[in-house]
Amino acid sequence: MKKPLAGLALGLMLQPLMALASSEPSTHRFTLDNGLKVIIHEDHRAAVVHSQLWYRVGSSYEPPGQSGLSHALEHMMFKGSSKLCPMESDPIFQTLGITDNAATQSDATIFFQTVPPHALAVALEVMADQMSTAHLPAAHWEGEREIIKNERSENIDNNPQQRALELSRNMAFPASASGSPVIGWMHDLERMHIDELKHWYQSWYAPNNATLIIVGDIDAGQVKTLATRYFGPIARRELPAIKPPLELRAPGERTITQYIEHQVPHLTLMFNVPSLSTQTDLRTAPALELLSELLGGGNSSRLKSGLLRGDELLVAVDSHYSGISRGDELLSITATLNLEKPKPLSEVQEQILAVIESLKRTPPSTADLERARTRIIARHVFSRDDLQSLAMYFGELDIAGLSSEQDDDRMQILEAITPEDIQHAAQTFLTRDRLTISHVLPKETRHE
Template sequence: MNTPRSAMLLFGCLLLPILAIADSTPPTHEFTLNNGLKVVVREDHRAPVVTSQLWFKVGSSDEPPGQSGLSHALEHMLYKGSSKTCAGEASAILDKLGATHNAFTDRDVTTYYQTLQPHQLGVAFELMADMMSTATLRAEDFIPELAVIQQERRLRTDDDPDAIAHERLKRIAHPASSYGAPVIGWMHDLQRLKADDLRHWYQTRYAPGNATLVIVGDVTLDKVKPLAERYFGVLPAKSFAVVTQPLELAEPGERKITLHQAIPAPRLILSFNVPSLASAEDRRSVHALRLLNTLLAGSTSARLPKRLQFTDRLFSAIASDYNAVYRGDSLFTLTAQLNLHRPETLDQAQARIWALLDELKTTPPEATELERARTQLIARQVYDRDAIETQADNLGALESIGLSWRQMEQDTQELSRVTPADIQNAAITYLTRQRLSIAHVHVEKSHE
């Protein structure tokens, strides 16, 4: 079917100003200290604040069997004292300055960040340089902190039916890679972690050459570089364990798990094994998957919500998720909750989703539909620039998976090249039963 010229002109007019904004790269600089620490500085002078993020290339995917949760536990312990601070003192200093600060651990990274006034940046640098090189990691501090982490797992995972379902599904969705273990760790592994395990992890992973320092905000290279040299440049270079890329079987075969949980309505999760930006042989296919994700369920007007939630009312909620920024392979996931007022089973609901996916395999989307998805995706990236923390997140994530931060500046143009045929090919190649993991989550009898 040919797209009306007026519609093409309309979407072109909508997209052009967004493309212009997305292509305007803020001044961004990079340099590497003699000890191997890479520093990326992005200037954003719209507000008198700066965010400092220290990214280590170590996460849950690097942990050996039996020690899941090690990276996250070490993140907690880094605030328990170093050569210059007592337990909790670094946080207290940043709180007194009015800074926003925290840390997080993911599959590939552990990150520490602070957002504060530009003239306070040296304080953040001094605290982080000390913590990354002289953390005490005492056993007497680890025992109570481990209890805190175990309680965090109970609250965020064990007591959350959604979290349990996704955790169990990820385990079967990654039969060949280390991405199957939860970031927070399995409870039985947390119960046997020792302070010595953390010390070894710290000594072999927390090295300047295994980290990236990202600074975004009201600063200049001339202001940041001397501070980085002063506080981080004095740290000695040291060897560190080289990470491997978690790769998955191309076609592991269809896998299924059935759960019964305390939920209000049955839920269906479909996950497909797909590549990421770092693992794909052809990144164009990854950008096609990103746009396919938006096209399927990126908004209330997308295909799945429009037809199965708001028109047919088969589902009360439906969403899709695809994160392309991983060191290894990723998952393309569809999640849906059945409408209690409809009699369909999970098998029938799954068949309805498959029918819509098969439509894309036989008929590519119309140009107007693709342009709408493309505009939505690029617009979100433009809005992300309003937050210096989000800018730093994107820069640091790319650097930490082995790509350059410059990939972010090429992103808009690469998305603009994706065609309807690319979307169709992505659906044919990746949305197959040989790549599929399924979770059927039923309502427990006591909750019906």
């Protein structure tokens, strides 16, 4: 069968970009004697540098009763060190034109800066000092705890969609902490003690548990000199034993219904699936990525063409899967109902499941598969053209225990995935015994 012209044209346009992205001639990697990994990518198109320090610790590492530790520690890292008073880095960075921030994820804690090339040494010195001598003063903890609690109230407790997602994700990961909220449960925050944060810091903030990523208008040799100067003297430490978070293969169908201050009924279906790190067949994650795109990616996807524009039962529907994770993942489908054509959530749910069943019975057409493949490749290539996104990409791979070479292999495998591979992935992984169902209904519809 002939390849669709639109897919062929975009594919031809992307070929040189893919070759450029995969070769990465300006990317350098080395490891200091103390175990700190360093990734440097030279790009001299603009006089700017993005620096990121990734620690391999996040909410998925936290034991029950201590949720939110990694995020709370991220906040406290700016409360002073041997060279800096609390918050002193802010005016220094502003004077030098440096912008900085931090973020906590399920698998990582990240500190990042956008830096003029001449100020990179200052940024690295600050990050190295925080790694080795952060003060974490008890006198500042109570105030910072209130800031974190307010952040949780504003972003989750008072946000109906986020509140609904938090509980359903927690149910979707019955065998691991991958579904724990990054910010932590409110009752864990209220009883968190500064000594727990200090222990977490001593356990995980070590050079042999971190990766420094520098991308932009820099010279790799100069960065190696700076990294060795500021991070080299920090002693490596023994790290706690940790295993990748794996899920039950068939935990059973789970359903949660929430009645909250939400005007429009909302449905989420989440299937427990492997990631690139946990798959046993190299075709699994690429097939799942294409399967997700076929279901709810572009406008021509099955769910959008059938239930959004066709029957008009939905005002929004999307499918998401990311294979870059250190543990098992979810393939998620989210749908928002159209109030002008009201249908029970259970009926819409069955129609979505019927679309999935159709892929189990009949493989997708070659044309549909090529369109999905082209969209994924385009996003992959163009996202890496942005320097900050490229740094994030390097970090996400490293945290997952993957390399850019392995991801290049993933893209090559993705190009070879067949319609039958898609059918097999749907039959194997999109099953009821791997499914978590979340119904969100307006509070006023609840009958006590």
